[in-house]
Amino acid sequence: MSASAHAHEEHGEHISSLKSYLVIFGILLVLTVVTVGVSRLGLPSDISIMVAIGVACVKAFFVAGWFMHLKWDTRFNLLVFLGGFWFMLVFFGFTLTDLGSRGNLIEANDNFSQRADMGAKYAEPAHHVEGSGGHH
Amino acid sequence: MLSHNENEAEAAGGHEHPAWQAHHFYSGAQQKASVKLGMWAFLVQEVLFFSGLFMAYFAFRYLYPDTWLAAHELLDWRLGGLNTVVLLFSSLTMALAVRACQLDDMKAVVRYLWITIGCAGIFMVVKYFEYSHKFHAGTLPGKWYTFDGIEGGAPEVFFAVYFMMTGVHGLHVVIGIGIMLWMIFGPIRKGKISKDYYPLVENVGLYWHLVDLIWIFLFPLLYLVR
Numbered sequence A: 001m002s003a004s005a006h007a008h009e010e011h012g013e014h015i016s017s018l019k020s021y022l023v024i025f026g027i028l029l030v031l032t033v034v035t036v037g038v039s040r041l042g043l044p045s046d047i048s049i050m051v052a053i054g055v056a057c058v059k060a061f062f063v064a065g066w067f068m069h070l071k072w073d074t075r076f077n078l079l080v081f082l083g084g085f086w087f088m089l090v091f092f093g094f095t096l097t098d099l100g101s102r103g104n105l106i107e108a109n110d111n112f113s114q115r116a117d118m119g120a121k122y123a124e125p126a127h128h129v130e131g132s133g134g135h136h
Numbered sequence B: 001m002l003s004h005n006e007n008e009a010e011a012a013g014g015h016e017h018p019a020w021q022a023h024h025f026y027s028g029a030q031q032k033a034s035v036k037l038g039m040w041a042f043l044v045q046e047v048l049f050f051s052g053l054f055m056a057y058f059a060f061r062y063l064y065p066d067t068w069l070a071a072h073e074l075l076d077w078r079l080g081g082l083n084t085v086v087l088l089f090s091s092l093t094m095a096l097a098v099r100a101c102q103l104d105d106m107k108a109v110v111r112y113l114w115i116t117i118g119c120a121g122i123f124m125v126v127k128y129f130e131y132s133h134k135f136h137a138g139t140l141p142g143k144w145y146t147f148d149g150i151e152g153g154a155p156e157v158f159f160a161v162y163f164m165m166t167g168v169h170g171l172h173v174v175i176g177i178g179i180m181l182w183m184i185f186g187p188i189r190k191g192k193i194s195k196d197y198y199p200l201v202e203n204v205g206l207y208w209h210l211v212d213l214i215w216i217f218l219f220p221l222l223y224l225v226r
Helices: A003-011 A018-039 A044-065 A075-099 B002-015 B029-062 B064-074 B078-100 B107-135 B153-187 B201-223
Strands: none
Touching: A018 A044, A018 B078, A018 B201, A044 B078, A044 B201, A075 B029, B029 B064, B029 B153, B029 B201, B064 B153, B078 B107, B078 B201, B107 B153, B153 B201
C-alpha cells in the first residue's frame, strides 16, 4: 500500500454535497425560528428554558455532526469531544446540587438566595427583597 | 501503539514522504490525525472554560430569577436573532471553504473565507450597536450600573454575566477574523494548502463552528430567557 493511498483511507475524505450543507443550514434556520417562537408563547419560564436548551442542543447536534464533520470523523475524536461535555455536565450537576441544597445542611443558609448580597453592595436603590430572611 | 506500523511507516517516511510531512511523524496519515486530535482537545478546553461562564449564568439565575426575567427585556431579541442567522450562515460558508479544499478549488476557498470574514464583521458591528446602547442606558456590570427600572435584586450582576459571556464570545469572533486573514495572506497565498493537506483550514473551521455553537446557547439564554 502506498503512503498516499494509506493517508487517503485514514483521513476518511468524505466530501459532503453542497445540497446537504444547504439542507443543514435550512434546518438550523427553522430551529432558530422555533426557539424564538416558543419564547414568545408565554410558557412558564421553567418550561420555556427547558425547550430553549433542548432546541439549542438539537442545533448543536447538527452543527457538530455535519458542519464539524464529526459524523465522518474518527470515533476517537468524537469520544474526546463528547468527553468534554460529560465533564461539563459533572461540573454543572455538582455546583447546582450544592447551590440548591445549602439549607439542608446549615439552617442559617436556608435562604441562601436572599443572603447573596454581593449585588446589594453596589446598588443603593432599594431592591425589594421579598420575605427578607426571618433568620437574623 | 504505533510500533506495528513502524515498518510500513519507515517505508513511507524513508524516501517518498510529502513535503508537508514533519520529520517527527511516522507518516502523513499520523500527522493529519494528530493535528486533528490536537484541535479537538483544544475545543474541549474551550467548552470547559465557557462552561464556567454558563455556570455563573445558571447560578445567578437561580439566585435572582425575577431579575433575570426583567433584565432580558432590555436586550433586543431581534438583534440577537439577526446575529444568530449571520453566524449560522458564516458557519455554512466556513464548511463550504473546507469542502472547496477537498475539491482542490483554492479560489473558492479564499472566496468562502472572505464571506465568512464578512459575516464575522457584521456580527461585530451589530454587537457594537448593542454595546453602545447599553453604555448610554447605564445597563453595565457592577458599580458602573446606573440604570433605574428593573424589578428584583442585583440587576448589575445580570449585566456582568451578559458582558462577560458576550464579550469573551466576541473576542473569539475577532480572533477568528484575524486567523482567517492570516490564513488567506499566509499559507494559502504561499500555496501551502492543497487537496492533499488542508488540516489548517479544517481546524480553523472547527474553531469557527465552536464559536457558532456557543452562540447557539448564548442567544436563547440571554435574549429569550423568559
